[in-house]
Amino acid sequence: MVYIPFLSSDWEPAGKHVFITGGSQGLGLALAKLLASRGSDVTIVARSVSKLEKAAADIMSCRKDNAQLVSFYSADLSSFEHSAEAIKWSASSSAATSSHPASSPVGRLADAVFCCAGFAKPGFFIEQTEEDFKAHIQMDYMTALSTSHAAARAMAAANHKGKIVFVSSTVGLMGMVGYASYSPMKFAIRGLAESLRSEMLLYGISVHCYFPGTILSPGYEVENRTKPELTKKLEGPPEDGMTPEQCARGLLKGVQRGHFFITTDILTELFRANTGTGGSVPGNNWLLDRAKAFVALIALPIWRRFEHDRTIRAHAAQHHREVGTLSLSSRPYTSLFLLSLLHRFLSLSLLCIIPSLIVQPFDSSAQLLSPTTSSSSSSPWRLTDWLVRWDSIHFLGAASPEPLPASGDGVGGGGYQWEQTLAFQPGLVWLLRLAGYSVQGRWSLDAAVGWTTVLAVLSSSLCPPLLYHILCSVLSQPPLALVAALLSILSPSPSTLVTPTPEPFFSLFALLGIALLSPPIDASTKRASSSWSGATVLQALLSSFCFAVAVAFRANGLLLAGYIWYALIWDRPVSSSLPLRLSSATTLTIFTASPFVLSQLWAKDRFCSAADRRPWCDEGLGIVYSFVQSEHWRVAEWSSLDSHDRY
């Protein structure tokens, strides 16, 4: 016999046996109560007996007529065997399973089977495990599959023209963040419903599939415990959801009208009209479906692009902080370091060593030191020839404890002898002095240059991985951070990074300080901590220490204090009072600036007591730094080329 939907009238629940999985709570229970109130005999199936007993009593109290049967059966429906048993038991005349009034079977094959059992544990895809995915396959797809399979077999065998009703979800028509383990199961149920709608025509069994939006059920409460904030935000507040009772009424209405795909909210209806109709899926109303599909055609892409995707992208920064998307070990720190190291060695050999072996070095500053070099000519190493460039010669002059036996004028030696070197911060000078003593008891130029070079290569190679680390937390776009870090390896002045200059050390400590200022991740909440804690203070202190070291190498490190102000005053919504934050930022700025201030005070103390006071001792703030900049280097003057005669 052929089932002709057009000729069949509204489905009438009175007197029918309805079999409801997941009938002990939420949608299933609401549906069971509704159908009981419409005169159906009801069987509910779930796992927990205590919940079933309570629910069955509840359903009994909703009956229209006391002769209606209510029955519960406990089974885990993810198993084919148990599902088949449940269907068989409900149709049998077995003895009661307990003293509960609803523990006897209804005793005839179900007329309608509602597959409401389900479960959701939302979470981010990359955080979920094999167990999570398997649980969804079992609890959502397998429960629906095994129940419908058992029901279809029993109905087909008995030539019983019943109904099978699936419960999918809005996310069975559209996928969204947080539901990557659940939504595909609801798509699968939709696929099953479509296949069965077609195949069950053979037996006159009708098939329906319901796509509810948020149902304010006990299951919803549970899933919200693991639901990402972003998913909650996109789904909307609980007020946007529907009660199980509202959903049950909508579902029953759809079933009664013979709708194949049933929805109860506008958004899902638009998705249904957009993707769920046409082709092999029968529509609910030809004209209205087309009108809705037209609205959906315009509205959904706009909604997706300007609302949905935008919300997700805007959440990226918070997400990366919460989840720590890339574990530290999977970040390309080591590769960046090794790549930088390779670049530094190439710079050393191709720019410094090989050219000075073949031809004259491109920068001949080192030749000022030639008397020294020739005195140690027995050594095959010509470190100074290779590695002394530009300002290095002046740093070496100040670093050498005794005057350097230089051939030219202006190198000096024995400390800060030349006024113009006073604008050099003491960091590199100290480092060269220390390194020079490393080999013999006597200060050695080669040792100073050699060891400082090794440290410069290491320091400048650590900078790209550090920059990557900082950019990852600032940009929240690891690929972009990687490109920037890779490009940073290619310095416009490669030899500065591998020879005794302040830049490698300055960069390393400036970046370290900035990295330390990024908010710590709270281990328990996995969020960037937003409160003013001991850790915040310690971090800011450590970072201002790094900045101070950077200032010891280069005076422009003073600007780094801006990061402290940004972090303490602007960036972090700290709970502490503004005066406390302002005074902390001020204190840390003074700390950061101290190497500069101290070096200026030292210069003043040393050079301004003599009778022939230099002009800067009395001019303005009495800072030698700015005097040297304008007088010797003519910084910010177009005529700076003239100043060369002063070197």
Ligand SMILES: NC(=O)C1=CN([C@@H]2O[C@H](COP(=O)(O)OP(=O)(O)OC[C@H]3O[C@@H](n4cnc5c(N)ncnc54)[C@H](OP(=O)(O)O)[C@@H]3O)[C@@H](O)[C@H]2O)C=CC1
């Ligand atoms: N809540 C929502 O926002 C939405 C829910 N849905 C879907 O609607 C349906 C009902 O949802 P809701 O009311 O929230 O569900 P609940 O989580 O509140 O209830 C689920 C029911 O299914 C039963 N159940 C779960 N697993 C099994 C199993 N393996 N074998 C037998 N019974 C089982 C539970 O009982 P027990 O644990 O004792 O077995 C319970 O009776 C589900 O399919 C769900 O996916 C769709 C869209 C939105």
Ligand SMILES: CCCCCCCCCCCCCCCC(=O)[C@@H](N)CO
């Ligand atoms: C143009 C209109 C714009 C409207 C924006 C709405 C955003 C999408 C809402 C998705 C809701 C998902 C509900 C199903 C969840 C579910 O199945 C789980 N709770 C399972 O328990």
